[in-house]
Amino acid sequence: MNNEEIVLEIKDLYKGFGERNVLNGLDFTLHKGEVVVIIGPSGCGKSTLLRCINGLEKIDGGDVILEGSSIYDKNIKMRQVRQKVGIVFQSYDLFSHMTVMENILLGPLKVQKRDKQEVSELARELLKKVGLSDRENDYPRQLSGGQKQRIAIVRSLCMNPDIVLFDEVTAALDPEMVREVLDVILDLAKQGLTMIIVTHEMHFARAVSDRILFMDHGKIVEEGEPEDLFGNPKTERAKQFLNKFDY
C-alpha cells in the first residue's frame, strides 16, 4: 500500500481555539485508494483535524499538502480544494429547502459548471446504489436520518472528489439505520475510494480500514493495521480507550 501515490500529507499541524491547543504537531500521510480510520477519545481533535483538511478552519502552524501543493498556499483557491475533498458530517446537513436532487446537483452545476444531463445520470446511478432511487423529489424533512445521511454521501460523491472525509456519520442515527449507512461506506471502500473515517463503531472500524490511527490530545499516538491495533495495542492510552468498548 505504501508504494502507492501519496494524495495527502499532514505536516506538523497545529491548531488552537483561544488558549486551548487542539492539534499539537500532528503528522500523517494518506495514499491513493487507502481507507484510514481515526479513533480516539471525545474532544481529542478528530473533527478539528478533518475540518482543517477541508479548509474549514484556519491553521496555526504546519501544513496540509493535497496532491503535491499546500492548500493554504495563496495561489490556491479554497473553493478548488473543497471540490477535491468531500466531507460528510455527523449532522446530516442537507440544504433543508431543496429536494434531494437539487441538493445533489447544486455543487456540480453551480460550482463545477458541469453538464446537467451527465450529472443527473451520475446522481441517479448513485442514488440507486444507496437504495434511494425513488426519493429524488423528496425534501430532507421527509427522510429518516439514515436516508439523509446516505443522500449526503451521494451529494459528496457527485462532485468526483479525490478524498472523502467522514466525521462520525452515524453518531446521530438510530441503531438500525447505522447499518444501512455503514454498508454504503463499506461498499465505497471496496471500490477503492480514498477515505478518512472518524467513527466510534469499533467493529465497523476494524472491518473497513486499511489502517487505524489512534489519536489523543491532538496527536497521533499509535497507528497500525486494524488487527494489530485492536488485538494488541502498544500504548497504555490506546489500551485504556479500547477497554471501554468491551464487556
Next chain:
Amino acid sequence: MNNEEIVLEIKDLYKGFGERNVLNGLDFTLHKGEVVVIIGPSGCGKSTLLRCINGLEKIDGGDVILEGSSIYDKNIKMRQVRQKVGIVFQSYDLFSHMTVMENILLGPLKVQKRDKQEVSELARELLKKVGLSDRENDYPRQLSGGQKQRIAIVRSLCMNPDIVLFDEVTAALDPEMVREVLDVILDLAKQGLTMIIVTHEMHFARAVSDRILFMDHGKIVEEGEPEDLFGNPKTERAKQFLNKFDY
C-alpha cells in the same frame, strides 16, 4: 428465578395513538429481583410500554398489575404507583433550575414526606457509589451527559422504588460516557434490584440481563435467557434484527 414473588404483570396490553396501534396485546411477568432487558427495532413500542407501566400514558385495553393490584384501578392514586416505579429516560431530564441535591431530595421530601436527615444521608451514600460525591451543589448544566444520567439514576433510587425502568439511558451519550453509566446499572443488577431495561447496547444487554424480551410491532415476539436468544434466536424477525449489529 420463576419461583420468586411476582411484582409486575402485564396482561393483554393495548395502546394506540390515533389510528396507529403501538401495543398489540402484550403480556409478560416480572419477578422480584429480576433484570429484564427489552430489545427490538425502533418504533416497536418499547418506550410506550415503559410509559404505560409508569402511568404516563392512558392505556386502551388490558391491564398493568403492580404488586397484586391494577395501577389503573380507580382507588389507586397514580402518584403512589409512581413512587413504587422509578423511571430514567434517555434525555437525562434533571430539573434544570435545581442543584443535584435539590433534584434528588424533591421527591422524597415533598411527595413522600420523609425525614430530611435520613434522605440526605441516603443521597450522599448513593452519590458516592456513582462517583459523584463532590457534585451535590452543581447545577445540571455544569455536568456532562454521563454525569447527569448517573444523577438521574440516584434521584430515582432515592425514592426507594420497587422497580426501576431504564429507557435507552445511554442513547444520547458520548461513547466513552456510556461505559460509566452502564457500570452503575450493572452494579445495581448485582445488588438484586428489580429492573426493566430498554437498550440498543447488545453486549451490555447480554451481560446484565436474567432474561431478554425481543419485541416487534407492539408484541413480545421471543423471549429467553441471554445466551439462548443471542446465540440461537428462534424467530426469523429476531435473527434479522440481531444480524444488524454484527460485522
Next chain:
Amino acid sequence: GKKDGAVSGEGTKGKVERIKEAGVVKIGVFGDKPPFGYVAEDGSNVGYDVYLGRQIAKDLLGDESKVEFVLLEAANRIEYLKSKKVDIVLANFTVTEERKEQVNFAEPYMKVALGVVAPKDSSIASVEDLKGKTLIVNRGTTAELYFTENYPDIKLLAYDENTETFQALVDGRGDALAHDNTLLFAWSYENQGYKIVDGNIGSQDTIAPAVNKDDTDLLNWLNDEIKTLTAKGFFKEAYDAELKNHFSPDTNPGDVIFEK
C-alpha cells in the same frame, strides 16, 4: 330666587341637587382656544367661557372655586355630556339643529357665524375661490359640518385640536382655514399676515351652555341664570375682561355678545 327644576317621575334627585351634594360643578371648556378657553402658564384655566363658568359656580354653589374645569375638544363635546363626564359644556358651543337632538341648550350668551382666514398674499377672495383647494378645519365644529354638507368639492383637512388647526395654517398645510368668526377676529388680530376672507358665512348663530337631555332642572336654572346675568350687564363685564384686548379696537361688542 332660583327655583329647583322639575324632579323627574320616579322621584330621583334632580341634577342641581346632585351637584349641590357633590359640592362641585364639572364644566367642560376648551384648553386651546384663546380667548374663550385656554390654559395659562401656571396650568390654570382662563378665558371668556371660563369667566362665565366661575360665575355659575358662584351662583350655584356660593363659591367661584367650586368648579372643576374639564378640557374638551370640539369633536367630543357631546360625548362628554352624554357619558356624564361633565355637567355643563361651556366650550363655544354653537347651537345647531343636529346638536339640539342630542343635548339641551340654555339661553345663548354669544353670537357667532362662520369665517374664513387666509394668508394676506393669497389669491383667495371669497368662499367660491376655495373650490378644489384645501380648507383647514377643527374637527367637530360647525365649520366642518357646514363645508362637509354645502361644499363637497372643497378638500377638508380636519384636526382634533384648535392649536393644531391654526398651526397647520401657519405651516401652510392648507390654503385657508374656517372657524367661528369670533375666534378668527381674535386670531387674525394677533397674527399679522393673515386676512379675513369672509367673516359672515352661513347663518347667524348663537352660542349657549349645553346640558344633558335629562337634566331639565339644570337647564331651567341656567336659563334663569343667563337672563339674570344679561340683565346685570355681566357679559359686557366679561367681554371687557377677557375679549376686548384680543379684538381689534374697532370691533363692536354688540356683534359678539348680547348686551342689556
Next chain:
Amino acid sequence: MDWSYLGRELPRYIEAGLVTLKIGFWGILAALITGLVCCFVLYYKIFILQKIVKVYVELSRNTPLLIQVFFLYFGLPQVGIKLSGTACAIIGLGFLGGSYMAEAFRGGLEAVGNSQIESGLSIGLDKRQMMQYVILPQAISISMPQVSANFIFLLKETSILSAIAIPELLNVTQSLIGLYYKTNESLLLLTVSYLIIILPLSIVLGYIERRLRHAEFGN
C-alpha cells in the same frame, strides 16, 4: 342602530379604507427597504454604519409613533423642513417599522444554521452563491412569520396617523362622530373596516408562510 346612516356613510368608509391601505402599503414598503438595508449593514458588520443602525434601531423601538409623527409634522416646520402629511406618515411608518423589519430579517439570517453554511462551503460555493442558494431562501422562510406580524402591526399603527389629519379610517370616524353624533354606528363601521382589511391580509400572509415553510428543519 341607525341603518340608513350606515348605508349613507359607507362610501366615506370605503374611501378612508383605501387611504389606510395606501398609506399602509407605502409605509410598509418603506419599512421593508429600511429594514433590509439595516439588516445587511448589521449582517456584514459595515464599520461606522453599523453603529448608526444600532442607535437608530433603539430610538425607533423605544419611542411611540405618535410622538415620531408629531415631531415630523409639527416640529420640523419650525426649523424650516416642511413635509406633507402623507410624507410624514410614510416616513413615520418607515422609521418605526424599519427597526422591526431589520430585527426580523436579522433573526432569519442568524437562524440559518452554521452547519448549513459549512455544507455549502464544503461543496465549494463562493460567497455570492452561498447567499443566493443557501442563506437567503432559508432566511426568508424563517423570518416570514415575524415579517407578516410586522405587516399587521404597521397596518394597525396607521390609526395613529389620524392625529396628523390623514383622512384614514379613524380620522373619518372621529369626524363623523363630531358631526352627526352617531357614535355607536361609526365605531361599528370602523371595527368592521379593520376586520375587512386585516383578516384577509392575515389569511394571505399565513398562506405564504406555509408555502415558504419547506425550508424548515423537521421530521
Next chain:
Amino acid sequence: MQNSGINVIFNNIGILLDGLGNTLLIAVTSLFISFFTGFGFGLLRMSKNRIVKLLTYIYLEAFRIIPIMVWLFSFFFFIPRTLGIDISGEVAAIVVFTMWGTAEMGDIVRGALESLSKGQIESGLSIGLSKLQLFLYIQFPQAIKRIVPGAISLGTRMIKTTSLVVLIGVIDVIARGKQVIERTKEAFWIYGFLFLLFFLMCYPLSIMARKLERKWES
C-alpha cells in the same frame, strides 16, 4: 415670547413632568394588574376545553386585530353611554390597557409554560409530584425566567402606547406638551423633548429585558 429655543423645556419642565405622572400611573397600574390577570388568562388558554379555547382565542385576536386607539375610543364613549356610568379618561385607559395587557401577558405565560420541555414535566410526574406540586416546584420556577423578560418588554410597549391617551382627553405628558406649544409655539423643542423622554423611559427597560433573557437562556 419669553421662551425660545431649548430654554422652553427648562422653563416648563414642571408642567411637563406633571403630565408624566398620569402617563406612568396608567402604564404601571395596567401592567401590575395584567401580570396577575394575565397568569389566569394564560392558564385558561391552555385549557383543553374547546369552548374556553375558542373564547380565549377570540379575545386575544380581538386585541391583535383592532387597534388600541379604537378600543380606547370605544371604552371612553360607548361603554359609559350604554351602561350609564361615568368613567374618566384615566379609568378608561387603565381598563383598556389592562384588558390588552391580560391578553398579551396571557400569551407570554402560555408560551413560557408550553416551551418547557415535556421531559421536565414527565420527570416531575414520574417522581410522583401532584399537579399543584408540579406547577409550584417545576413549571413556575422554570417559566418565570421566560415570563419576566416578556413582561418587561410588554411594559415598554404599554408606556409607548400611553401616548394615545391624549386622544381621549387624558392630561398626560403629551397633553401638557401641547399646552406649552400653544403658548410658546416651540413645537420642535417640545416634541423633541417628548421623544427623548419616552426613549429614556423605555430604553433602560428594553436593555433590562434583553439582559435577563440572555442571562436566563443558558
